[in-house]
Amino acid sequence: MILQVQNIHKSYGKQKVLKDITFTIDKPEIVALVGPNGSGKSTLLSIITNLLSAESGEVRILNRTNKDLGIFREISFMQDNTVLYDYLTGFDHLQFIADLQGLTKEQIMENAERIGITSYLHKTVSNYSLGMKQHLLLAMATLNRPKLLILDEPLNGLDPTSSIKVRNLLIELNKEGTAILLSSHNLAEIDRVTSRVLFLKDGTLMDEDLSQFEQACYLITVNQPLYAVELLQKSGIQTVESNEKLSIYSNDTSIHEVISLLVKNELTILDIEKKVIGSEDRYRKIFEAEKDIAL
Numbered sequence: 001m002i003l004q005v006q007n008i009h010k011s012y013g014k015q016k017v018l019k020d021i022t023f024t025i026d027k028p029e030i031v032a033l034v035g036p037n038g039s040g041k042s043t044l045l046s047i048i049t050n051l052l053s054a055e056s057g058e059v060r061i062l063n064r065t066n067k068d069l070g071i072f073r074e075i076s077f078m079q080d081n082t083v084l085y086d087y088l089t090g091f092d093h094l095q096f097i098a099d100l101q102g103l104t105k106e107q108i109m110e111n112a113e114r115i116g117i118t119s120y121l122h123k124t125v126s127n128y129s130l131g132m133k134q135h136l137l138l139a140m141a142t143l144n145r146p147k148l149l150i151l152d153e154p155l156n157g158l159d160p161t162s163s164i165k166v167r168n169l170l171i172e173l174n175k176e177g178t179a180i181l182l183s184s185h186n187l188a189e190i191d192r193v194t195s196r197v198l199f200l201k202d203g204t205l206m207d208e209d210l211s212q213f214e215q216a217c218y219l220i221t222v223n224q225p226l227y228a229v230e231l232l233q234k235s236g237i238q239t240v241e242s243n244e245k246l247s248i249y250s251n252d253t254s255i256h257e258v259i260s261l262l263v264k265n266e267l268t269i270l271d272i273e274k275k276v277i278g279s280e281d282r283y284r285k286i287f288e289a290e291k292d293i294a295l
């Protein structure tokens with residue numbers, strides 16, 4: 001077991017921000033935490049890393065409580081760039097972590113090389129762009145080659161080239177055995193790196209078994225779409241009609257029932273298209289009632 005989050009509750013004053021959050025990461029995988037602005041992602045990550053305390057619940061990392069300071073040799077938390085000091089260089093930041101963790105200058109340089117920050121390593125952070133700061137934060141978080149890497153918005157403010165670089169680096173670290181939990185608003189990027197997405201809504205983690213969203217969406221074009229909708233709904237099959245196409249969330253087996261029902265009722269099927277459902281579609285489905293969809 002790499003991470004076990006159990007029944008976490010957290011409020012700020014009267015505002016309940018996290019309600020009974022439970023999930024686990026059992027193997028080295030890349031898991032994303034997604035939710036609108038203010039949904040509690042940073043709060044949850046700070047509780048997991050013991051920077052904030054929960055009202056109730058428990059976090060265990062690598063089979064130890066997160067109150068055990070020893071685990072910080074084996075995990076890392078990349079926060080936003082407010083943790084950086086403008087008047088220090090990138091190297092100073094890395095040296096500080098290396099001193100705390102008993103790591104060598106060679107390890108600093110090797111990691112800096114890997115992240116691609118050697119050319120500005122000895123400049124003060126006040127001269128860094130947002131992307132350069134993100135890369136330094138990533139170098140700081142990966143210096144100890146953690147077993148669990150937690151990242152709050154690692155892709156924030158990165159241009160496409162930098163995003164690709166960070167994405168590839170995360171995939172590489174994961175292949176080497178690092179489990180990764182990251183929060184992000186970049187849903188297209190999330191689909192490229194993650195194996196699992198946790199959606200936070202109103203302080204609650206949506207059921208991890210999002211089977212209804214895991215199903216494919218079939219777009220079916222028929223000669224009488226409105227009649228088809230009526231027929232399908234009578235048989236308990238939910239469908240939406242737009243631009244004369246029917247959208248049906250279905251698995252591969254039950255789509256056969258839909259087709260035979262349409263054919264039996266003498267409708268002509270003009271086209272069938274299978275659409276892969278990505279995190280953005282799932283996000284819209286989960287948060288469609290939200291007034292301010294924050295992507």
Ligand SMILES: Nc1ncnc2c1ncn2[C@@H]1O[C@H](COP(=O)(O)OP(=O)(O)OP(=O)(O)O)[C@@H](O)[C@H]1O
Nearest residue numbers: 012013015017035036037038039040041042043044
């Ligand atoms: N120290 C604090 N005191 C009071 N309220 C807070 C505090 N920190 C966060 N909150 C509130 O808790 C809620 C969750 O905030 P949090 O920063 O965890 O959300 P988030 O999902 O990370 O948001 P974002 O995507 O904008 O970074 C918000 O309503 C926020 O205003």
